[in-house]
Amino acid sequence: MADIRTSLSDSLCAALAAAGAEAPEGFRAGLERPARREHGDWSSNAALALARGAGRNPRELAAELAVWLEENKPEHVAEVSVAGPGFVNFKLAPSWLHRVVVDAVAAGTEHCGRQNLGQGRTVIVEFVSANPTGPVHAGHGRGAAYGDAVARLLERCGYKVQREFYINDRGTQMGLYADSLAAARGGAPAPADGYSGRYIAEWAAGMPSDADARQWGRQRALADQRDVLESMAVVFDTWSSEQALVDSGAIDDTLAALNAAGASYEADGALWLRSSDYGDDKDRVLVKSDGEYTYLLPDIAYHRDKLGRAGPGGLLINVWGADHHGYVARMKAAMAALGSDPASLEVVVTQLVRLEREGEEVRLSKRTGDIIELREVIGEVGADAARFTYLLQSMDTAPTFDLARAAARVMENPVFYVQMAHARVCSIAARARADGVAPPSVEQVDLGVLVHERELEIMRLLSALGEVIAAAAEERAPHRVTAWLRDFAAAVHSFYHDCYVMGAGISPELTQARLVLIDAARVGLAVGLGTLGVSAPESM
RNA sequence: GCCCACGUAGCUCAGGGGAUAGAGCACUUGCCUCCGGAGCAAGGGGCCGCAGGUUCGAAUCCUGCCGUGGGCGCCA
Numbered sequence A: 001m002a003d004i005r006t007s008l009s010d011s012l013c014a015a016l017a018a019a020g021a022e023a024p025e026g027f028r029a030g031l032e033r034p035a036r037r038e039h040g041d042w043s044s045n046a047a048l049a050l051a052r053g054a055g056r057n058p059r060e061l062a063a064e065l066a067v068w069l070e071e072n073k074p075e076h077v078a079e080v081s082v083a084g085p086g087f088v089n090f091k092l093a094p095s096w097l098h099r100v101v102v103d104a105v106a107a108g109t110e111h112c113g114r115q116n117l118g119q120g121r122t123v124i125v126e127f128v129s130a131n132p133t134g135p136v137h138a139g140h141g142r143g144a145a146y147g148d149a150v151a152r153l154l155e156r157c158g159y160k161v162q163r164e165f166y167i168n169d170r171g172t173q174m175g176l177y178a179d180s181l182a183a184a185r186g187g188a189p190a191p192a193d194g195y196s197g198r199y200i201a202e203w204a205a206g207m208p209s210d211a212d213a214r215q216w217g218r219q220r221a222l223a224d225q226r227d228v229l230e231s232m233a234v235v236f237d238t239w240s241s242e243q244a245l246v247d248s249g250a251i252d253d254t255l256a257a258l259n260a261a262g263a264s265y266e267a268d269g270a271l272w273l274r275s276s277d278y279g280d281d282k283d284r285v286l287v288k289s290d291g292e293y294t295y296l297l298p299d300i301a302y303h304r305d306k307l308g309r310a311g312p313g314g315l316l317i318n319v320w321g322a323d324h325h326g327y328v329a330r331m332k333a334a335m336a337a338l339g340s341d342p343a344s345l346e347v348v349v350t351q352l353v354r355l356e357r358e359g360e361e362v363r364l365s366k367r368t369g370d371i372i373e374l375r376e377v378i379g380e381v382g383a384d385a386a387r388f389t390y391l392l393q394s395m396d397t398a399p400t401f402d403l404a405r406a407a408a409r410v411m412e413n414p415v416f417y418v419q420m421a422h423a424r425v426c427s428i429a430a431r432a433r434a435d436g437v438a439p440p441s442v443e444q445v446d447l448g449v450l451v452h453e454r455e456l457e458i459m460r461l462l463s464a465l466g467e468v469i470a471a472a473a474e475e476r477a478p479h480r481v482t483a484w485l486r487d488f489a490a491a492v493h494s495f496y497h498d499c500y501v502m503g504a505g506i507s508p509e510l511t512q513a514r515l516v517l518i519d520a521a522r523v524g525l526a527v528g529l530g531t532l533g534v535s536a537p538e539s540m
Numbered sequence B: 001g002c003c004c005a006c007g008u009a010g011c012u013c014a015g016g017g018g019a020u021a022g023a024g025c026a027c028u029u030g031c032c033u034c035c036g037g038a039g040c041a042a043g044g045g046g047c048c049g050c051a052g053g054u055u056c057g058a059a060u061c062c063u064g065c066c067g068u069g070g071g072c073g074c075c076a
Helices: A004-018 A046-051 A058-071 A094-111 A138-156 A172-185 A198-205 A213-231 A242-248 A250-260 A296-310 A322-337 A374-381 A383-390 A403-407 A414-434 A453-463 A465-474 A479-498 A508-532
Strands: A042-044 A077-083 A087-092 A122-126 A160-167 A238-241 A264-267 A270-273 A284-287 A315-321 A345-350 A354-357 A360-362 A400-402
Touching: A004 A042, A004 A046, A004 A058, A004 A087, A046 A058, A046 A087, A058 A077, A058 A087, A087 A094, A094 A453, A094 A508, A122 A138, A122 A296, A138 A160, A138 A315, A138 A345, A138 A374, A138 A383, A138 A465, A138 A508, A160 A242, A172 A198, A172 A213, A198 A213, A213 A374, A238 A242, A238 A296, A242 A250, A242 A296, A250 A264, A250 A284, A250 A296, A270 A322, A284 A296, A296 A315, A296 A322, A315 A322, A322 A345, A354 A403, A374 A383, A374 A403, A383 A403, A383 A414, A400 A403, A414 A479, A414 A508, A453 A465, A453 A479, A453 A508, A465 A479, A465 A508, A479 A508
Parallel strands: A122 A160, A122 A315, A160 A238, A315 A345, A354 A400
Antiparallel strands: A042 A087, A077 A087, A264 A270, A270 A284, A354 A360
């Protein structure tokens, strides 16, 4: 459908021109949905923003715009008014909302809410990337839910997305892990600074005596991680190995490229990156004085490789935990030194999640050994609830994940509340089929009978879904969808309570129209849940 | 000490230049004898951490301070 925003914005510009208050170059009339219903469906601050430059009184300018717009009404506009200090408010006709319903049903879950922001641009979203030295824990769960939701949102917005997992299968930690496994296998205590979690003994017991602890342990950990992640519907397209990069010679190529760019130098027997020339606090070591690579160098090679795979115009999005934030500047510096566009690498830093059970905080620290594995979280609350709960808040907050609350199958639990709304509309539709009520054809139904406030509210919220998805994708903020879903589900439950689709006192015409409405609601709920990777059950 | 994020209702959090600041939980009060399933509605409750600044307009942007979490290795 013709975007209502575009239509209103075009009309506003025309009105401004007619009022002799031509908008300056690059001006975009602010169009927003007012917080209060009495301010209409859409509102513009154009008069407020432009009055000063035009030497006009904002309220008078707004009045002039309103008069012109009343005489030259854009499609679906019922009324234009002036309010407050000089807002121009648009009240839309129900035809606009009916359009929303028809479009949602026609698009279905496959296409509803789709945007074309990406225009086929390639994005590689890298997330989780846990070390292959143990199971993924509850903290990784947030990164997993978030990274996958961002990927899903970008897909719905027209990007070509690859989900990627980077395997740090080289270096000190791997050595300690292998030694720990070998020690446990032989019944010896863990080496100093080694791994001593319960899983070490468990895994070591299954390790063949002739196995290479490093290789075997790597496979064991990866298989475990992959299983758990897949149990929450997170599936990666690419698993990139650090060791493979080293073996391929990509590290030496990268080193040569950095040298050629004059971005490295030798000091104290080590090789350094001039990262401070590119915005970092200080220079960083690439090759240690003992000849070993630091973690940084292979990671630079890895990002260089990823950029190549993303191709011209491609975008890299990394999801990192807050404990890696200090690492962002040096990686960007390295990419800048290699001459890449700074905008092609984006790092989202997610704050750490606090886990709570029965009001008792559970530490996620690996060192203390009392980590909560992601497997346990999923086992306790289920994959859907885990994902939804992880995505309840902005990644900038360090939220508390209450296991008991997430696991509860009650309406107070937001996941359950939203899924229940979906199951409810499905069950009404099923009931209609069982009663022999013919499924309505969208074209033939008169939606004009949908005038109940509950019905209007569902339609208004549904009309915002596309904007919500676009904003969530652009801001890498899936929690916007979560928030919308909670509002939308509330509207559906209210409708369910106040408006019967079938039964005594409901005319056949109203039944038909409401069946179409709940089908649109079903699509909206399924699409919202789908972008979060949460299932939309037809019954619960 | 330096860097990043956060500080909004009793609690968990949305909102991130616009009009009278929102939701859920908890609390109070109505409704829900029957339908499609685990409800719906109303109400109380806020110096939006503090102090300055920018702006026609600041919870929102800037500066400083206070508080919380995280980070500041030739670890990964």
